[in-house]
Amino acid sequence: MDTGFLRVLLNPGRFFEARMQDEPSLKIPALIALVIGLIGAVSAALAANLIVGILPAEMQAFGPIMVAFSVVGAVIGGFLTWIVYGFVFYLFSMVFKGQGDLKRTLEFTGYGFLPQVFGGIIGAVFSYQILSGLTIPAATSPEQIAEISENLASILVTDPLAQIAGLASILFLIWSANIWIFGMKYARNLSTRDAALTVGIPVGLFILYTLVTLAGWL
Amino acid sequence: MKPFYLLIISLLCAVAAVAAPASAGPADITVTSSSLDPTVLMKGDTGTLTVAIQNNGAETVAIRSARLYGSGVVPLSESYASVGEIGAGNSKTFTFTVRADGGEGTFYPIFVLDFRDGAGSLRYPVPVQVENTPLSASVIEKPDAFAAGRTADITVRVGNPRPNAASGVQVIPQGTNFTVTPTSAFIGALAADGSGTVVFNLTPTAETTATFQVVWRNGINTHTADLALPIVFGEDKRQADPVITNVEVTPIAGGYRIVGDVMNAGLESARSVLVTPGAPATPTDPFRVYVVGTLDPDDISTFEVTFKADAGVTEVPVVVEYRDDDGNRYTATTLVGIDSAAAPLEERDGGLPVAGIVVVALVALGIAGAIYYSWRRT
Numbered sequence: 001m002d003t004g005f006l007r008v009l010l011n012p013g014r015f016f017e018a019r020m021q022d023e024p025s026l027k028i029p030a031l032i033a034l035v036i037g038l039i040g041a042v043s044a045a046l047a048a049n050l051i052v053g054i055l056p057a058e059m060q061a062f063g064p065i066m067v068a069f070s071v072v073g074a075v076i077g078g079f080l081t082w083i084v085y086g087f088v089f090y091l092f093s094m095v096f097k098g099q100g101d102l103k104r105t106l107e108f109t110g111y112g113f114l115p116q117v118f119g120g121i122i123g124a125v126f127s128y129q130i131l132s133g134l135t136i137p138a139a140t141s142p143e144q145i146a147e148i149s150e151n152l153a154s155i156l157v158t159d160p161l162a163q164i165a166g167l168a169s170i171l172f173l174i175w176s177a178n179i180w181i182f183g184m185k186y187a188r189n190l191s192t193r194d195a196a197l198t199v200g201i202p203v204g205l206f207i208l209y210t211l212v213t214l215a216g217w218l
Numbered sequence: 219m220k221p222f223y224l225l226i227i228s229l230l231c232a233v234a235a236v237a238a239p240a241s242a243g244p245a246d247i248t249v250t251s252s253s254l255d256p257t258v259l260m261k262g263d264t265g266t267l268t269v270a271i272q273n274n275g276a277e278t279v280a281i282r283s284a285r286l287y288g289s290g291v292v293p294l295s296e297s298y299a300s301v302g303e304i305g306a307g308n309s310k311t312f313t314f315t316v317r318a319d320g321g322e323g324t325f326y327p328i329f330v331l332d333f334r335d336g337a338g339s340l341r342y343p344v345p346v347q348v349e350n351t352p353l354s355a356s357v358i359e360k361p362d363a364f365a366a367g368r369t370a371d372i373t374v375r376v377g378n379p380r381p382n383a384a385s386g387v388q389v390i391p392q393g394t395n396f397t398v399t400p401t402s403a404f405i406g407a408l409a410a411d412g413s414g415t416v417v418f419n420l421t422p423t424a425e426t427t428a429t430f431q432v433v434w435r436n437g438i439n440t441h442t443a444d445l446a447l448p449i450v451f452g453e454d455k456r457q458a459d460p461v462i463t464n465v466e467v468t469p470i471a472g473g474y475r476i477v478g479d480v481m482n483a484g485l486e487s488a489r490s491v492l493v494t495p496g497a498p499a500t501p502t503d504p505f506r507v508y509v510v511g512t513l514d515p516d517d518i519s520t521f522e523v524t525f526k527a528d529a530g531v532t533e534v535p536v537v538v539e540y541r542d543d544d545g546n547r548y549t550a551t552t553l554v555g556i557d558s559a560a561a562p563l564e565e566r567d568g569g570l571p572v573a574g575i576v577v578v579a580l581v582a583l584g585i586a587g588a589i590y591y592s593w594r595r596t
Contacts, residue, residue: 010591011592115585122581126574129574152469160571160574161571161574164574164577164578165574167578168578171582171585172581174585175585175588178589
């Protein structure tokens with residue numbers, strides 16, 4: 001339990017402390033982001049396939065292209081999320097006079113995404129459950145496509161299963177945040193308190209936003 | 219003593235025999251008045267005719283009999299077979315029960331006095347008026363339209379166009395398929411050209427004809443007159459008229475949500491207003507039914523209902539139930555399209571996704587354990 005990914009998940013303090021002895025490397029974090037992107041691509045493909053069903057017959061030829069775009073978008077999104085989180089943590093840690101290079105921050109942020117792999121898998125299962133229960137009528141005009149898409153969004157927001165999936169994603173995000181606290185503590189040479197604030201403020205705001213969305217207040 | 223009494227009696231008889239005057243002629247007897255109760259008969263009515271005579275002469279007049287005869291108005295009682303004598307200045311009345319057997323008009327039955335001793339007789343025609351005009355009844359107030367179960371106030375006026383008074387006047391509603399309060403109304407005596415008004419609360423259960431029977435007495439004779447009122451259901455021009463507008467259909471998990479406004483475009487209040495989706499839609503939680511409450515005229519209220527419908531359903535009725543002031547229930551239905559623009563969700567096995575909740579609970583436990591473990595090892 002002291003080696004590999006399990007160490008990141010269960011004993012991140014020791015893991016990052018050990019990683020500080022080596023040169024920063026983004027290979028494994030990039031691999032994690034790729035896996036997360038691919039898992040997210042499954043959900044995206046399912047959703048895109050559903051949207052394709054709305055299109056009129058003459059536009060069905062664009063279906064595979066839409067699915068492909070969704071998959072690529074999800075993969076890129078995985079990387080983007082990693083980088084955005086890394087930059088956000090880097091900027092927040094500057095407030096607490098954190099020291100350490102950006103590459104190390106990105107590396108440790110990437111490791112912290114590991115729980116999202118499990119979260120992504122469970123999220124994909126939930127997405128399949130939700131989307132497989134939908135039947136979408138074919139639209140005949142762009143207005144109808146827009147209206148159906150809007151309705152689809154409202155369905156996904158109000159579906160209890162979607163809300164449960166949202167709760168699950170928050171739980172995995174909390175797990176990631178826990179790892180990131182240890183990561184920032186070492187990557188930016190912060191006290192535990194400052195590391196907790198560096199991670200807790202942006203993640204807390206994001207969780208708050210997610211909860212508000214799930215509750216239907218937005 | 220006995221012979222003395224017999225003597226006195228004999229003397230008195232002798233004096234009486236000597237003192238008795240000779241019978242006077244019919245010229246001294248006059249009919250001073252005649253009266254009829256009731257004063258005006260209707261055909262078939264029985265009345266009491268009273269004739270008064272007076273002896274205006276200075277001598278007693280011996281009368282053998284008094285009788286009445288005639289056509290149109292016939293006597294029912296026996297004639298006075300033995301009247302006797304009527305002293306000077308005295309008067310006497312004779313009463314006969316008569317019945318109007320003829321038609322309308324004024325009849326003159328003959329009152330005849332026969333005198334004794336071949337003195338002739340007195341014949342006097344007594345005028346008796348017969349008129350068949352009944353009491354008149356009319357509905358002077360009723361609702362514009364009747365509705366099943368809705369109580370209507372109906373005002374009936376009874377008039378007396380007869381030349382004489384009517385007594386014991388009452389109005390009795392008759393018929394089926396309605397309830398009425400009061401079950402009868404008493405007016406009492408109505409003078410000639412007088413009128414009386416009664417109000418009934420009538421609640422029909424089906425279209426029918428209500429008959430208001432006017433019952434009255436003319437003397438001892440009971441008469442009736444009917445007033446028929448057709449109870450035909452129709453639309454009340456003032457009744458509440460809930461109108462649904464500003465409808466927005468939104469698909470939700472397991473069905474649809476309809477949000478809209480309901481407005482009372484009528485002139486009366488709609489009470490206990492409920493909005494529900496009707497068949498083929500099946501109401502679902504959380505808004506199986508939306509209780510609006512009371513909607514006064516021109517009032518508006520939002521509503522929200524949730525329901526599920528089969529895939530082939532393109533429009534569903536939104537039913538507005540409301541009551542009037544009497545508690546009668548009405549419904550108004552508006553069809554709302556849930557056409558192809560909506561994205562219905564197939565029915566999932568109802569209730570909360572238990573498996574999902576269990577998974578999330580296990581995940582939460584695992585993550586809590588992992589976080590606890592990570593800090594414990596630090």
